[in-house]
Amino acid sequence: MTLPAEPADRVCDVLVAGAGLAGLAAAIAFARAGFDVLACGPDERFARGRTVAMLDRSIAYLDSLGLWAAIEPEAAPMRALRMIDDTGALFPPRPVEFLCSEIGLETFGWNVENDRMADTVAAGAASATGVERTPAPVTAYDFSGEIARVRLGDGRSVAAALVVGADGRASPARRAAGLAMRAHRYPQSALTALLSHRLPHRDFSTEFHTREGPFTLVPLPPGAETPDRSSLVWVMSDGEARRREAIDDAALVREIERQARSILGAMRLEGRRGVFPMIRQTVPKLTAPRLALIGDAAHAFPPIGAQGLNLGLRDVEAIVAAAVAARAEGRDIGGGVALASYERDRRADIVMRTSVVDGLNRALLTHFAPLDFARGAGLAALGAVGPLRRFVMREGVAPRFARPLPGRPGGAML
Numbered sequence: 043m044t045l046p047a048e049p050a051d052r053v054c055d056v057l058v059a060g061a062g063l064a065g066l067a068a069a070i071a072f073a074r075a076g077f078d079v080l081a082c083g084p085d086e087r088f089a090r091g092r093t094v095a096m097l098d099r100s101i102a103y104l105d106s107l108g109l110w111a112a113i114e115p116e117a118a119p120m121r122a123l124r125m126i127d128d129t130g131a132l133f134p135p136r137p138v139e140f141l142c143s144e145i146g147l148e149t150f151g152w153n154v155e156n157d158r159m160a161d162t163v164a165a166g167a168a169s170a171t172g173v174e175r176t177p178a179p180v181t182a183y184d185f186s187g188e189i190a191r192v193r194l195g196d197g198r199s200v201a202a203a204l205v206v207g208a209d210g211r212a213s214p215a216r217r218a219a220g221l222a223m224r225a226h227r228y229p230q231s232a233l234t235a236l237l238s239h240r241l242p243h244r245d246f247s248t249e250f251h252t253r254e255g256p257f258t259l260v261p262l263p264p265g266a267e268t269p270d271r272s273s274l275v276w277v278m279s280d281g282e283a284r285r286r287e288a289i290d291d292a293a294l295v296r297e298i299e300r301q302a303r304s305i306l307g308a309m310r311l312e313g314r315r316g317v318f319p320m321i322r323q324t325v326p327k328l329t330a331p332r333l334a335l336i337g338d339a340a341h342a343f344p345p346i347g348a349q350g351l352n353l354g355l356r357d358v359e360a361i362v363a364a365a366v367a368a369r370a371e372g373r374d375i376g377g378g379v380a381l382a383s384y385e386r387d388r389r390a391d392i393v394m395r396t397s398v399v400d401g402l403n404r405a406l407l408t409h410f411a412p413l414d415f416a417r418g419a420g421l422a423a424l425g426a427v428g429p430l431r432r433f434v435m436r437e438g439v440a441p442r443f444a445r446p447l448p449g450r451p452g453g454a455m456l
């Protein structure tokens with residue numbers, strides 16, 4: 043759609059479309075780098091048992107944005123990861139444990155309720171110098187001219203050198219720019235819940251690999267009256283998800299305790315449960331003239347291995363770095379050179395994470411004996427071979443493809 047020509051009600055360097063976690067982090071990061079930012083879109087809260095596990099590298103980045111100190115009191119550290127095969131496979135491997143101390147870290151990362159993190163990041167964006175925040179959504183884009191032109195839901199027209207599309211899986215910005223997207227719907231959904239339990243989690247994240255998908259318990263910090271708490275992400279068939287969405291709390295808790303083999307003792311549900319369909323989305327191109335996609339607008343996959351937002355935060359780092367470099371070289375921050383640099387920077391990391399998550403999920407679903415053997419052998423090797431286990435742990439928390447953070451070594455060198 044073509045918007046009216048000059049004048050615009052607002053001119054800015056960067057318009058961030060979408061105020062989810064990736065969009066707000068991007069708004070803050072661009073403003074800290076000295077850009078004039080307009081961040082638009084409604085505040086989102088999930089309140090359906092959803093948490094987000096952020097890995098070591100994301101914590102360092104949030105810290106560099108001045109956000110971590112306010113998130114940390116709401117988060118719980120993950121110092122160990124336990125994987126238990128529960129597939130009934132022909133060649134069942136023994137449980138494998140990964141300790142963060144093996145790779146010299148104090149923690150693999152931290153787990154926090156989505157809504158608590160969203161509150162903190164929204165407060166950070168509201169008080170950041172250089173960010174104008176409006177709940178109005180973008181209702182129209184025009185990428186055809188010398189500069190990007192946007193219409194907001196409050197009627198204002200905006201001109202921006204760069205639009206950052208952080209507007210989620212459906213991404214209206216992506217569609218307006220004519221960028222392709224490929225989607226695959228898995229026959230699975232993830233049930234999420236917050237739980238209090240009788241036994242302590244000891245900072246262990248525990249993952250049971252079942253035939254329908256992983257069942258993962260992740261530590262949460264103590265509540266006012268309940269010292270021992272965890273979040274659950276339980277991937278299962280769509281049919282089971284529909285059934286478990288409908289049963290009462292007591293029946294659901296019984297099924298959760300049974301699947302958890304009571305390792306955390308008696309449990310109680312806190313608040314509402316959530317059910318999220320499992321989808322993979324890939325985008326052959328992350329950029330179009332004056333547009334860069336980040337976060338779920340750029341990639342989406344099942345919640346396995348805590349990757350989605352962690353990847354989204356690496357997108358933020360990369361697009362801000364590309365804009366800063368363009369400015370230093372006297373180039374246009376929304377021009378072809380800056381956008382090509384962002385595209386190059388992100389491609390390998392996104393492709394690799396998407397494939398690994400897809401492969402892990404498919405390996406669990408298969409009943410094909412040779413593949414089952416390969417999966418079992420892989421887990422067994424992880425348990426037995428220290429260097430392999432340490433490599434996998436490092437790749438998980440600090441991938442090779444990520445750019446080095448200031449003052450820290452690059453991913454593979456940790």
Ligand SMILES: Cc1cc2nc3c(=O)[nH]c(=O)nc-3n(C[C@H](O)[C@H](O)[C@H](O)COP(=O)(O)OP(=O)(O)OC[C@H]3O[C@@H](n4cnc5c(N)ncnc54)[C@H](O)[C@@H]3O)c2cc1C
Nearest residue numbers: 060062063064083095179180209210337338345350351352
């Ligand atoms: C069950 C589950 C568990 C997960 N666990 C983890 C985990 O442990 N670790 C991890 O790293 N990731 C995890 N993820 C993934 C992670 O939650 C997402 O990757 C992340 O929240 C995506 O953030 P986003 O800001 O890119 O997108 P979104 O949160 O989807 O935000 C997009 C925003 O854009 C807005 N918007 C849409 N259209 C417009 C418009 N026209 N104008 C303005 N705004 C617009 C929407 O309203 C929305 O607020 C999990 C996901 C699920 C489903």
